[in-house]
Amino acid sequence: MSIKTVALKEKLGNLDLHPAPVIVEESTPYKKVIDRMRVDAIGCAVVCRDGKVTGIFTERDVLNKTAxxxxxxxxxxxxxxxxxPLTTTLNASLGQAIELMRSRGVRNLPLVDSENRPVGLLTVGRMIRYLADHFPAEVVNLPPVPDQVSSEAEGA
Amino acid sequence: MKCPDCGHENLAGEEACEACHTPLASLSIPNASRGKDQRRILEGTVEDLHSHDALMLDPDRSVADAVRLMRGNKMGCVLVASHGDLCGIFTERDLLSQVAGLEKPEKTRLAEVMRANPQCLKEDDAVALAFHAMAVNGHRHVPIRRRDGTLGVISSRDLLDYLCR
Structure with a gap:
């Protein structure tokens, strides 16, 4: 089964997506948002007004607007x-989400429910790890350094 | 058991295809039907990921210089090199984690905030190594030493494009 077939079929609702994206209100101070992104080690905050998604603040915004x-x-x-922000719902398939992110050039895609409340976050990094889970032998079981060769036989 | 290369129908358990001698052992392992993608990951090379020309700065240059260069070129990282030798990488992630909110980005040297001695891949390394660097080590950008000696960089988006092509 090709990656595309797997990806196209899988509904976002079935994936273990970032469970708790950083969610802040429009009135939240800039510094506080940065601190929360740092603590959670995540490159994106979903911004809401009265609990509904109205914007997104990402590392790219830091680079372009505030650095x-x-x-x-x-x-x-x-x-x-x-x-x-560009958003999608849990009913979309992973394939649709990937296509959306590729065609629009975004790395973070907030997931919303029918009332535009945030329910998750899909990132390029998360997708890469998801695909790696399908190829553990090829991707995970590699020496950390390419061309790594032991100088002596194991157990010698 | 059908040979993935020539389509010849072999007896179950054959180690190699009777018609074309392609090894068939891996087909007996569950899930090995992902053959084509498996080959793309193991045999595809970093060159197929089409690295971008890297932005380069000296370690003594300031964070503000890096930000201006990244903005001007719409890139998410710069490679830090001293006399042509790669010694670090500075990315948007570092900007968020170490720089945002800093008082003096003009006075902070890249050497103080870069990730030193990043793993650098070659163009003929397997795609699997780039995949590993990103999925397991969590790097979004990986420097590439090209055959002509210049430095390039690949991003997780380039890898995603390759995997979904």
Whole structure:
């Protein structure tokens, strides 16, 4: 079965996606958002107003808008986010999500329910790991250093 | 047991195809029917991932220089090299984890915030090694030493494109 076939069939709802993306309100201060992204080691925060997704703030926004600008720590994230964000639902297949991310050039895709509330987050990194799970022998069981050869026989 | 290469119908348990001598042992292992993708991962090379020309900076240059260069070229990372030798990599992830909110990005040297001595792959390494670096080690960008000696970089998106092509 090809990767594409597997991916196209799998519904996002069946995958173990990032369970708790960083979710903040538009009024949350910039510094607080950055701190939460750091603690969770995740490159993206989903921004909401009254619990409904209105924007997204990613590493790319840090690079393009805030890295060298001396943004005051208390600036509401609503002023810095990218809006409206591209989103999809749990009913979409992984194949559809991959196509959406490739065609629109995004790395983070928030998942929302029928009322636009955040329920998950799909990232390129997560997808790479998902695909690696299908090929554990080929991908995971590799020496950490290419061309690694033992200098002596094992047990010698 | 059908040979994946020539289609010849062999007796179950044959080690090699009777008609074309392709090894068939792996077909007896469950899930080995993913043959084509397996080959793409094991036998495809990093060259097939089409590395991009890397942005390069000296370790003494500032974080602000790196940010301007990355913005101008719409790239998520710069390679840090001293006299042509790769000594580090600086990515958007480092920008978020170490730099955002810093008072003085103009005065912070790349050498202080880069990830030092990143693993560098060659163009004829297997795709599996790039896959490993990204899926297991969690790197989104991997430097590539090309045959002509120049440095390139591949991103997880390039790998995803290759796997889904």
């Amino acid at each position: 060298v600008e001396n943004i005051p720590a208390r600036t509401p994230i609503g002023k810095l986010m990218t809006s409206p």
